[in-house]
Amino acid sequence: MTYTMLVIFIQNAVISGAAGLNQAYLSAFKPKTIPITGLLVSLFTILCSLPMYPLNRYYGAETSYMPVHAAILTVFIILWYLIIAKIVSKIPPLDDLIGSLIAPAALNGVVVGIPLLLNYNQKGSEISELFGAGFGAGLGFMLAALLIAAGLRFSDRAGVPKAFGGAPLMLIYIGILSMAFSVFDGGSITYIRF
Amino acid sequence: MRTMSLRYNEKARRAQERRNVILHTLRSNPLVAGAAGATCIIGACVSIANALVLTVMLAVLLPLIAFISSVERERLDKIVRPVFYCFISALTVFLLSLFLDLTVAEGCVEALGIYAPLLAFDGLVLARTAEDAPLLTIRESITESLTTVICAAVIAIPIGAVREILAVGKLFSTPVETESVFSNPFFGFLLCGFLLAAFRAAITHFTKEGR
Numbered sequence: 091m092t093y094t095m096l097v098i099f100i101q102n103a104v105i106s107g108a109a110g111l112n113q114a115y116l117s118a119f120k121p122k123t124i125p126i127t128g129l130l131v132s133l134f135t136i137l138c139s140l141p142m143y144p145l146n147r148y149y150g151a152e153t154s155y156m157p158v159h160a161a162i163l164t165v166f167i168i169l170w171y172l173i174i175a176k177i178v179s180k181i182p183p184l185d186d187l188i189g190s191l192i193a194p195a196a197l198n199g200v201v202v203g204i205p206l207l208l209n210y211n212q213k214g215s216e217i218s219e220l221f222g223a224g225f226g227a228g229l230g231f232m233l234a235a236l237l238i239a240a241g242l243r244f245s246d247r248a249g250v251p252k253a254f255g256g257a258p259l260m261l262i263y264i265g266i267l268s269m270a271f272s273v274f275d276g277g278s279i280t281y282i283r284f
Numbered sequence: 285m286r287t288m289s290l291r292y293n294e295k296a297r298r299a300q301e302r303r304n305v306i307l308h309t310l311r312s313n314p315l316v317a318g319a320a321g322a323t324c325i326i327g328a329c330v331s332i333a334n335a336l337v338l339t340v341m342l343a344v345l346l347p348l349i350a351f352i353s354s355v356e357r358e359r360l361d362k363i364v365r366p367v368f369y370c371f372i373s374a375l376t377v378f379l380l381s382l383f384l385d386l387t388v389a390e391g392c393v394e395a396l397g398i399y400a401p402l403l404a405f406d407g408l409v410l411a412r413t414a415e416d417a418p419l420l421t422i423r424e425s426i427t428e429s430l431t432t433v434i435c436a437a438v439i440a441i442p443i444g445a446v447r448e449i450l451a452v453g454k455l456f457s458t459p460v461e462t463e464s465v466f467s468n469p470f471f472g473f474l475l476c477g478f479l480l481a482a483f484r485a486a487i488t489h490f491t492k493e494g495r
Contacts, residue, residue, distance in 0.1 A: 108326040108469050109398070112407035115319055156394060157381040160401030164374040168367045175363045193366040197405050199323055206398040253485035257319040258477045261326075265473030272470055 103227060104234035105268050109203035113194050114231060115260060118239035124232055126188055130195030132228025137170045138163060139205045139220040146209060159209050163202065171196040200227050237267060298423075305424050309431040310487045314411040316435065316480060321408030325440045326472035328399035332455050335444030337384065337392050339437045341400070345376055345409050346433050350425035353412045357419055369413045374404035408436065438483060443475050 103109040110131075117127050142163060175192050178184050195201070204227045208219070241263040250259060314320035321342075329335040349369060360368055381393040381400055393400050403409060411417065411432075412425060420428065448455055451464035465471065 106469060108323045108472070109402060111323045111326075112314075112318065112320045116407075156398070156401065157378050157385075160398075160404075161374065161378045164370070164401075164404065168371060171367055172363070179363060197366055197370050197410075199402050199405060202402055202405050203398055206401060210398055251481075253481040253488070254477075257317060257322075258481035258484065261319055261322060261473050261477030261480065265470050265477060268468075268470035268473055272468060 102230040102234060102271055103200045103203050103207075104231060105237070105264060105271050107203065107207075108199075110199035110201075110231055110234075111264070113198050113200075114235040114238055115257070116194070117235040118242055121236070121239045123191055124235045124239070127191050127195050128228045128232030128235070130188065130191055130228070131198055131200050131231045132225050134167070134170060134174075134196045134198070134201045135204050135227040136221060136224035138166045138201060139208070139224050141166050142205050142209070143217060143220055156206070156210065160202070160206060163205055167196060167201060198231070200231050234264075238264065301424065302427050305420075305427045306431050307491055309428045310435065311484075311491065313428075313432045313435050314408050315432065315439065316484055316487075318407065319476075319480070320411055321406055321436055322476055323406060324396075324399045324403050325436070325443060326469055326476050327402075328396040329440050329444035329447065329472065330451070330467040331395075331448040331457070332441060332444040333389075333392065334395055335437075335440040337396060338399075338403075338440055339433065340384070341377065341380055341393075341403055342408070342436050343430075343433045344380055345373055345403065346429035347426050348376060349373060349409055350412050350420075350429035351422060353417075354420055354422045354425040362415075365413065366410070369410055370405060373409050374401070377401060377404045408432065435483070439476065439479050442479060443472065446475060447471065 101107070104111055104114045113127075117124050142159075145159075145162065171192065174196070175189075178189055178192060204223055208223060238260060241260060245255065245259050245263075254262075310316075315322065324338055325335075328338055349372065352372060353369070358365070377400060385391060385393045412429070445455060447466045448457065450466040
């Protein structure tokens with residue numbers, strides 16, 4: 091629970107680290123899909139973090155070099171995506187509901203970023219940590235996408251200069267949110283450093 | 285005489301097509317229109333050296349993915365297609381990371397932290413492979429990708445330079461100060477937002493004047 095809350099609020103991957111920013115922005119245009127995408131992000135983060143657990147715990151020194159760790163993680167992401175996408179495509183009602191959301195959820199900066207961050211900060215050697223961070227990753231993604239969706243509602247107002255419309259305004263808005271999130275820890279808690 | 289005239293018309297037509305692709309990309313590439321690629325720019329560009337490394341990696345990745353996608357032309361199964369391109373980009377990032385770290389400057393890619401591997405899954409790199417992306421010829425895709433690299437460089441390098449100067453007081457410093465507030469992602473978000481707006485305003489102004 092502690093790790094979950096840390097990853098949602100204090101070190102939110104999207105708002106505090108910009109990981110998965112593009113997907114969160116695209117999800118914000120379709121607010122109804124945000125909860126399902128968030129749950130899928132949690133699912134893939136947990137599934138991809140679990141095979142990394144023995145590596146982090148027993149072969150941490152050998153696999154801590156970032157490109158090597160990332161290469162191993164990428165293989166697991168691709169495998170889990172193919173398995174889940176194939177299963178979902180065989181069930182038509184499920185395919186209609188979540189078929190188009192699996193690729194954006196699996197090939198997401200948050201799914202890649204959280205296991206890499208745990209390795210980068212020499213965390214992730216406890217199963218509870220992996221589950222907590224994985225679950226928090228999806229909820230944090232959901233929170234970020236909902237906040238961006240709320241901001242998008244005000245971005246079409248008449249007073250906004252044309253050059254700032256869309257992505258620039260969204261980035262400035264998230265920057266202010268990120269500033270607010272960065273004071274949650276008061277500089278004293280740094281669970282994972284981006 | 286007629287052959288020379290046809291060749292000239294063909295050259296003029298291709299040059300005009302190239303100009304159209306470049307103008308269209310400058311105005312509406314995924315970075316400017318949808319902040320794709322902003323992840324790595326905001327997170328990794330805390331110094332000018334990081335920004336240059338990121339630009340080099342994009343300069344290799346984007347044309348490669350553009351070339352492959354214009355040859356493949358959506359023939360792959362729609363489930364396999366996204367992971368095929370992720371695999372290609374992840375493999376390229378892995379090999380490029382080893383090459384740059386071992387031959388150019390040790391630790392230059394490691395300094396990017398988690399953002400070098402994140403590049404393989406970035407929206408900017410995979411934009412050409414989206415379902416709604418128009419099918420382009422090889423020449424058009426490569427032109428579009430190189431223009432996108434230039435746009436990313438114009439955004440990323442000033443961000444890296446400004447953040448490093450504000451954090452440390454000089455450029456190309458080692459080690460890069462990461463405790464400074466200017467190295468925090470929130471400052472990157474604000475800087476990137478303002479720079480994108482300035483870029484968009486400049487492109488709109490200069491392309492209108494050119495007409």
